Amino acid sequence: MTDFTASSNFTGAGPRVGLALAQCGPFADPAAVIDMAAKAERSGFASLWVMDRVLAPLEPRTPYPASMNGELPAEQYSVLDPFVALTLAATATERIRLGTSVLVAPWYSPLLLARTLTAIDLASHGRLSVGLGLGWSVDEYDAVCAPLDHRGGRLDEIIDVLEAIWADGVTHVDGERYEIAPSEILPKPAQRPRPPLLLAAYTPSALDRVARRADAWIPAGLPIEAIGPMFGAVRDMAAGHGRDPDAIELVVRANASISSRSLDGDRPAYHGSIEQVADDLDATRRVGAHEIVVDLQGSAGTVDELLGLATAVTSPLLAAV
Numbered sequence: 001m002t003d004f005t006a007s008s009n010f011t012g013a014g015p016r017v018g019l020a021l022a023q024c025g026p027f028a029d030p031a032a033v034i035d036m037a038a039k040a041e042r043s044g045f046a047s048l049w050v051m052d053r054v055l056a057p058l059e060p061r062t063p064y065p066a067s068m069n070g071e072l073p074a075e076q077y078s079v080l081d082p083f084v085a086l087t088l089a090a091t092a093t094e095r096i097r098l099g100t101s102v103l104v105a106p107w108y109s110p111l112l113l114a115r116t117l118t119a120i121d122l123a124s125h126g127r128l129s130v131g132l133g134l135g136w137s138v139d140e141y142d143a144v145c146a147p148l149d150h151r152g153g154r155l156d157e158i159i160d161v162l163e164a165i166w167a168d169g170v171t172h173v174d175g176e177r178y179e180i181a182p183s184e185i186l187p188k189p190a191q192r193p194r195p196p197l198l199l200a201a202y203t204p205s206a207l208d209r210v211a212r213r214a215d216a217w218i219p220a221g222l223p224i225e226a227i228g229p230m231f232g233a234v235r236d237m238a239a240g241h242g243r244d245p246d247a248i249e250l251v252v253r254a255n256a257s258i259s260s261r262s263l264d265g266d267r268p269a270y271h272g273s274i275e276q277v278a279d280d281l282d283a284t285r286r287v288g289a290h291e292i293v294v295d296l297q298g299s300a301g302t303v304d305e306l307l308g309l310a311t312a313v314t315s316p317l318l319a320a321v
Contacts, residue, residue, distance in 0.1 A: 014320065015284075017292055018047030018049055018097070018291055019306075020048075020049050020101070021033060021098075022035070022085075022306070023079060023080045023082070024075040024076055024078065025077070025298065026075075027080075028079055030088055037096070038093060039303065041095060046096065046291065047096060047129070047291065049253070051082065051101060051102070052103045052135075053079040053140075054079075054143060056076060057137070057139040060072070061139055062136055066220060067221075075298045083120065086120050087120055091123065096127070098129070099128065099293075101131045101198075101218055101293055102198070102199075102218060105133065106141075106155065106158070107140075107141075107144045110157075110158045113158070115185075118165075118166070118187060121189040124190075129195060129198060130195045130196065131198040131218050132197070134200070152206060154177060155209070160173070160175060166188060170182050171183050171185045197213065198215060200219065201217060202222070211241055211248070212238075215247070216248060216291075217230075217249075217250055218251045220254075224280060224287060227250070227287050231287070231288060250287075252284050252289045253295065254280070254281060254294050254295065256277050256294055256295060256313065258296065259272055259273055261273060262276055274309070277313045281294070282316065282320060285320065294314060296309050
């Protein structure tokens with residue numbers, strides 16, 4: 001399996017720094033994806049990540065869990081397909097890692113998902129990291145005709161199918177929900193035995209899934225002070241399952257919102273002035289993050305403005321390691 005650090009812009013003990021790829025709001029444009037991917041690689045960022053959103057309901061039945069008011073961020077009303085965005089980025093770059101943060105796994109046929117991710121891993125010459133999650137929106141689940149119940153069990157079985165397809169030799173799946181007759185399913189991903197697997201998780205059972213199955217935990221929207229104890233619990237559970245806790249990474253997605261002046265009072269993590277967000281990123285480093293993915297799509301209108309903000313908020317972090 002490819003080492004997460006293969007494209008790192010760090011040589012010391014500090015975290016790698018990645019960015020959310022141009023994909024949302026004014027960046028939901030193939031030209032912006034290509035432009036940002038090439039410029040981010042030249043700027044030395046370690047990775048680029050896409051998200052998964054299919055619609056923005058006008059009267060949502062489920063509040064957005066990563067905001068204080070439950071409202072979907074404005075930039076997420078327009079989101080470019082994550083697979084297309086990754087493919088464009090793969091062909092525009094040579095070294096930077098590419099990842100999903102995260103795909104809502106139960107929306108997809110695992111066979112077709114495996115095929116698409118394999119193609120992207122091959123197109124990028126083995127630079128893909130696969131982040132999977134369960135989603136939260138009843139409206140989106142209904143729109144894609146996927147059942148919302150038993151999502152955790154379905155995710156476990158989806159991972160089983162992906163691993164079976166990506167393994168060498170004949171694929172045969174005889175599961176509770178998915179079946180594949182003995183078949184040759186080729187080609188295989190460039191990374192062997194599979195691309196790195198990251199899982200979003202917030203409940204005890206989901207964190208246990210990370211401990212059992214994942215190469216990394218990829219949280220978003222949590223208070224920074226909660227991340228360290230939760231990752232400690234993942235490490236303890238991993239040891240209980242006979243895994244090496246040091247083999248599991250912590251990759252934190254920082255959904256940032258930059259304001260022109262400092263925010264007073266109780267502010268969400270990664271919201272505020274450049275200095276406040278930079279301080280939050282340093283706090284994330286100190287809780288043990290191996291990689292921090294900064295999303296600035298809601299704070300910029302152009303690729304150059306986004307990359308300028310990214311340099312401003314991450315420079316102190318880079319200087320600290």
